[in-house]
Amino acid sequence: MISESGGRSRCVLFDVDGTLMDAVSNQREVWRAWARRYGLDADEVYEVALRTRPVETFGQVAGHLDAGECLAALHELEDDDVRSGVYAAFDGAAELLCGLPAGAWALVTSNYEHRVRGRFLRTGLPVPSVIVDAAAVEEGKPSAVPYLRAAALLGAEPEDCLVVEDAPSGVRSGLRAGMTVWGVNAPAPVEGVHRHFGTLREAVPHILAFVAGAHR
DSSP: OBOTTSSBOOEEEEOOBTTTEEOHHHHHHHHHHHHHHTTOOHHHHHHHHTTSOHHHHHHHHOTTSOHHHHHHHHHHHHHHHHHHSOOEEOTTHHHHHHHSOTTSEEEEOSSOHHHHHHHHHHHTOOOOSOEEOTTTOSSOTTSSHHHHHHHHHHTOOGGGEEEEESSHHHHHHHHHTTOEEEEOSOSSOOTTOSEEOSSHHHHHHHHHHHHHOOOO
16 A cells, blocks of 8 residues: 555454454353353353364364254354344554555454444444455455455555454464554463554554554
8 A cells, every 4th residue: 555645555354343442241141142042061161262262163163963953043042133232343443444545454353244233333443445354355364365364455565564463263363464553451472472552552552553653
């Protein structure tokens, strides 16, 4: 992406859950509701779900059930939660996103775009022009593909992109894409991050400064 003065511009690529949006309690309740539907131990299911993708979770905790049916039930519960659950953006998220230039940031999520839009609408966060969701790529995080896809859609070079993440798989995705990666909302740095902030609020001025220093 070329700025109006002819210099290369920097972009910011955000993870959503755990980075901009506090959805831990929602995810826990969705999985608990799913477990109860199939008569499974809710705590056990959630512990597995924290470490694996949904299809892998089904294989470990409900291998006797049809994976397609399990996924459809999970999606139904997640969609219900978007409509009725209680959501909160992390402190600083609104200030940060509203302070970024249009076209200079994107969302890169393992969730689906319609759910992200629903959550952002309910919390008042602005929605960018580019959202790379689970349906947009064949390979999800920790593959480099999602972040490279977002950069391409913004017209930015990977070396001009900052990835903001909270989870190890997302950090690895950004690093494999050849991008600068900063971690937020964790008590200790995720392995590999270039900078670490305990909260998103602490990172806000630094992220805005990264984008403002667009001309190299």
